[in-house]
Amino acid sequence: MSNESLERAIQDRSSRLPGFYRLPLARRRAAVARWADLSVEELDLWERGLDSSRADALIENVVGTYALPVGVATNFLVNGREVLVPMAVEEPSVVAAASHGALMARRGGGFEAKADAPVMIGQVQVIDLPGDDLDAACARIEAQREAILATAHAQSRSLPALGGGALGMELRRFPETSAGPMLVLHLYYDTRDAMGANAVNTACEAIAGIVESASGGTVLMRILSNLADRRLVRAACRVPAQALARDGIDGAEVARRIVAANALAEVDPYRAATHNKGILNGIDPVIIATGNDWRGVEAGAHAFAARSGSYRSLTEWKVDAETGDLLGSLELPMAIGIVGGGTRSLPLAGLGLKILGVGSAGELAEIVASVGLAQNLSALRALVCEGIQDGHMALHARQLALAAGASAESAARIAEQLVAEGQIRGARALELVMAGAAD
Numbered sequence: 001m002s003n004e005s006l007e008r009a010i011q012d013r014s015s016r017l018p019g020f021y022r023l024p025l026a027r028r029r030a031a032v033a034r035w036a037d038l039s040v041e042e043l044d045l046w047e048r049g050l051d052s053s054r055a056d057a058l059i060e061n062v063v064g065t066y067a068l069p070v071g072v073a074t075n076f077l078v079n080g081r082e083v084l085v086p087m088a089v090e091e092p093s094v095v096a097a098a099s100h101g102a103l104m105a106r107r108g109g110g111f112e113a114k115a116d117a118p119v120m121i122g123q124v125q126v127i128d129l130p131g132d133d134l135d136a137a138c139a140r141i142e143a144q145r146e147a148i149l150a151t152a153h154a155q156s157r158s159l160p161a162l163g164g165g166a167l168g169m170e171l172r173r174f175p176e177t178s179a180g181p182m183l184v185l186h187l188y189y190d191t192r193d194a195m196g197a198n199a200v201n202t203a204c205e206a207i208a209g210i211v212e213s214a215s216g217g218t219v220l221m222r223i224l225s226n227l228a229d230r231r232l233v234r235a236a237c238r239v240p241a242q243a244l245a246r247d248g249i250d251g252a253e254v255a256r257r258i259v260a261a262n263a264l265a266e267v268d269p270y271r272a273a274t275h276n277k278g279i280l281n282g283i284d285p286v287i288i289a290t291g292n293d294w295r296g297v298e299a300g301a302h303a304f305a306a307r308s309g310s311y312r313s314l315t316e317w318k319v320d321a322e323t324g325d326l327l328g329s330l331e332l333p334m335a336i337g338i339v340g341g342g343t344r345s346l347p348l349a350g351l352g353l354k355i356l357g358v359g360s361a362g363e364l365a366e367i368v369a370s371v372g373l374a375q376n377l378s379a380l381r382a383l384v385c386e387g388i389q390d391g392h393m394a395l396h397a398r399q400l401a402l403a404a405g406a407s408a409e410s411a412a413r414i415a416e417q418l419v420a421e422g423q424i425r426g427a428r429a430l431e432l433v434m435a436g437a438a439d
């Protein structure tokens with residue numbers, strides 16, 4: 001990419017940065033810094049990472065910190081906005097695949113995404129109900145609805161002031177469990193721009209006393225549910241068939257194959273697990289780069305994928321009968337925030353959020369879902385055409401060259417040679433590096 005076109009892309013704040021991946025790391029970093037207006041101190045965070053004293057204050061028994069590469073995915077257009085996406089991940093090909101998926105979607109206008117209001121679910125479990133009479137206990141708890149919601153709402157000063165707080169409740173009966181009849185109260189709580197685990201758990205603990213005395217039973221657990229299905233996000237894209245064409249395979253045929261690949265993940269949990277893992281390959285690195293709880297997002301995604309009673313794909317792909325375009329969509333729970341938790345305590349998370357330029361948790365969720373869909377598009381397209389190993393092995397060859405001591409400039413050339421020779425091995429990479437050094 002010429003200096004001039006890079007300059008233009010930065011000035012236009014376009015995420016379409018052709019050749020960005022070929023730049024040496026220092027230039028890539030400088031380009032992102034200019035694109036996102038990062039200060040010298042902020043830039044320095046990528047070198048410094050997390051200092052030990054801060055780490056020591058975060059968790060227990062700290063002995064050090066653990067670093068991951070952060071890459072920036074390009075080409076994303078989400079709800080008409082140009083976005084560069086920081087991704088913290090160790091797996092080769094993931095950032096390249098996200099960027100490539102975003103490029104294909106961009107040809108059809110990018111991603112349209114919409115997040116629900118940030119409503120979390122808190123659960124209060126009640127056991128040992130008098131006479132095991134669930135209906136009677138529910139009626140008595142219902143009679144306290146106002147007091148329960150007022151108490152839950154009063155636990156946070158900041159969230160109600162921002163328009164959040166307790167929204168409602170529901171009682172769910174479980175007449176037959178291995179521990180006898182029980183019920184669970186669902187507290188619906190708007191956590192605004194926070195992921196909200198602390199707020200919801202605090203509210204659940206605060207209402208336990210009222211629920212217990214009203215029910216006449218015993219309150220056991222008071223904790224949020226990671227199946228945050230009141231806080232879903234949806235992303236969709238339209239990919240013109242010609243954007244999918246590959247090595248002599250016509251775009252319409254690739255689209256048909258992608259639909260067939262998705263269809264298997266709709267009916268077969270063995271394929272659905274891998275298919276959804278691919279989606280999460282895109283999602284988790286953004287969750288991590290923004291200091292959010294990726295275990296919670298993973299738990300929510302898989303529970304949601306199994307909501308029909310059988311585990312299935314989180315995406316839908318079909319061909320538009322009129323235009324021949326490939327239409328994709330993804331829906332899943334997205335309990336993440338831009339304030340509190342790791343977003344504040346991890347310095348690099350702030351940097352990730354700044355690059356993304358998001359103003360709300362919903363906006364972040366919309367980007368994250370778009371990245372998941374881009375990742376899935378890229379994976380499916382490779383899987384139904386040449387297979388994923390070609391691209392993967394080319395990146396692996398580059399890593400071997402770097403590990404053997406090649407400079408960033410010569411790594412690409414050595415990797416190409418390793419691939420051409422069909423010898424993607426560390427020993428051969430070392431020979432080529434040594435030969436280059438002797439020249």
Ligand code: MEV
Pocket residue numbers: 274275276277278279281379380383388
């Ligand atoms: C590998 O990390 C992810 C894929 O297996 C996803 C998929 O099969 O859809 C390529």
